[in-house]
Amino acid sequence: MSNLSPEILITLVTIIVSGLGIILGTSIPAIVEGRAVLKALDGITRQPEAANDIRTTLLISMALLESTAIYVLLVILILLFANPLIDLLVV
Amino acid sequence: MDAITPRIVITILGIPITSTVISTWVVMVIIMVSVILIEKYLPTLSDMIGDFIADIVNSIMGVNTIDPYLPVLGALAIFIAVSNSAGMFPLISAPTSDINTTIALSLVVFFAVHVYGIQSKGLAKYLKEFADPIFLLPLEIVGQFSRTLSLTLRLFGNILSGELIAAIIFSLVPLIAPLPLVGLGLLVGLLQAYVFTSLASLYISSAVITEK
Numbered sequence: 436m437s438n439l440s441p442e443i444l445i446t447l448v449t450i451i452v453s454g455l456g457i458i459l460g461t462s463i464p465a466i467v468e469g470r471a472v473l474k475a476l477d478g479i480t481r482q483p484e485a486a487n488d489i490r491t492t493l494l495i496s497m498a499l500l501e502s503t504a505i506y507v508l509l510v511i512l513i514l515l516f517a518n519p520l521i522d523l524l525v526v
Numbered sequence: 527m528d529a530i531t532p533r534i535v536i537t538i539l540g541i542p543i544t545s546t547v548i549s550t551w552v553v554m555v556i557i558m559v560s561v562i563l564i565e566k567y568l569p570t571l572s573d574m575i576g577d578f579i580a581d582i583v584n585s586i587m588g589v590n591t592i593d594p595y596l597p598v599l600g601a602l603a604i605f606i607a608v609s610n611s612a613g614m615f616p617l618i619s620a621p622t623s624d625i626n627t628t629i630a631l632s633l634v635v636f637f638a639v640h641v642y643g644i645q646s647k648g649l650a651k652y653l654k655e656f657a658d659p660i661f662l663l664p665l666e667i668v669g670q671f672s673r674t675l676s677l678t679l680r681l682f683g684n685i686l687s688g689e690l691i692a693a694i695i696f697s698l699v700p701l702i703a704p705l706p707l708v709g710l711g712l713l714v715g716l717l718q719a720y721v722f723t724s725l726a727s728l729y730i731s732s733a734v735i736t737e738k
Contacts, residue, residue: 491585491724498721502676505683512690 445520453511460507468500546624553609553621579603579723586724587731595730598638602631603723606681610715613689614708620715623686625678632677635726636670643733652733677725684718685711 475493534542613620688711696704
C-alpha cells in the first residue's frame with residue numbers, strides 16, 4: 436500500500452469513506468424519521484382534533500432530524516468535489 | 527472548490543461583487559416588484575400571505591401578542607422562500623446556496639433573540655436565566671453557538687445539495703430528467719423557509735417568556 440503515490444492513496448480512501456459514509460448517514464436518519472412518523476400517526480389516530488399541533492411538531496422535528504443527514508451529505512460533497520487534501524498536495 | 531464557492535463577477539469602486547450578491551439583488555427586485563403588483567391588483571392575496579405567516583408564528587410562540595416580533599420573522603420567511611426558489615431561473619443560483627448568506631441570516635436570528643430577550647426582561651434578569659442551575663451554564667453557552675451553526679448548515683446544505691444534484695443530472699441527461707429534481711428542490715426550499723421561521727420563532731419565544 437505504501438508504494439502508491441499520495442494522490443492515488445487519498446483518492447482511494449476518499450472513495451471508500453464516501454461510500455460507507457453515505458450509506459450510514461442516509462439510512463440511520465431515515466429509520467429514525469420513520470419511527471417518528473409512526474408515533475405521530477398514532478397520536479393523530481388517538482386524538483384527531485390535535486392533528487394540527489401534531490403536524491407542526493412533526494414537520495419541525497423531521498427537519499431537525501434531517502439536518503444531521505445533511506451534514507453528512509455536505510462533508511461527502513466537499514470530499515468528492517473540492518477535496519482540500521488533494522489541493523494541498525498539488526500545491 | 528470552484529463549484530461551491532462563489533466567483534467574483536465585477537468590481538464596483540474597488541469592492542469585488544460576487545455572483546451571490548447579484549443574485550441577492552435580483553431576489554430583492556423580484557420581491558419589491560411582486561409586492562407592488564400584488565398590492566395594486568390583488569390586495570386580498572397580500573392579506574392571505576400575511577395571515578398565513580402570522581398563523582405559523584402564532585402557533586409556536588406562546589406570547590400574548592406577536593406584533594413586535596412579526597416583522598423580523600415575516601421578512602426572514604419571505605426572503606428565504608423567494609431566494610430558495612430563485613435557483614430555478616436559468617442564469618441565477620440561489621443566494622442561500624452560498625454559506626455567507628445563510629450565516630448572515632443565522633446571525634440575524636442570534637442577535638434578534640438576545641435583543642428581544644434583553645428588551646423584555648432587562649439585562650440582569652436575562653443573563654441570570656442562563657445560570658439558573660449553574661452547572662448548565664457551559665451547556666447553555668455551547669447551545670447558543672450550536673443553534674446558530676445548525677440553522678446555517680441546515681439551510682445551506684439543503685439548498686446547495688439540491689442545486690448540485692440538479693447540475694449533475696443535467697450534465698448527464700439534459701432533456702427531461704432534471705425536472706423532478708428541480709421540483710423537489712423547490713419543495714425543499716419552501717419547507718426549509720418554514721422550518722427556519724419556525725425555529726427562529728421558537729428561539730425568540732423561549733428567550734422572551736418567563737417560566738412560572
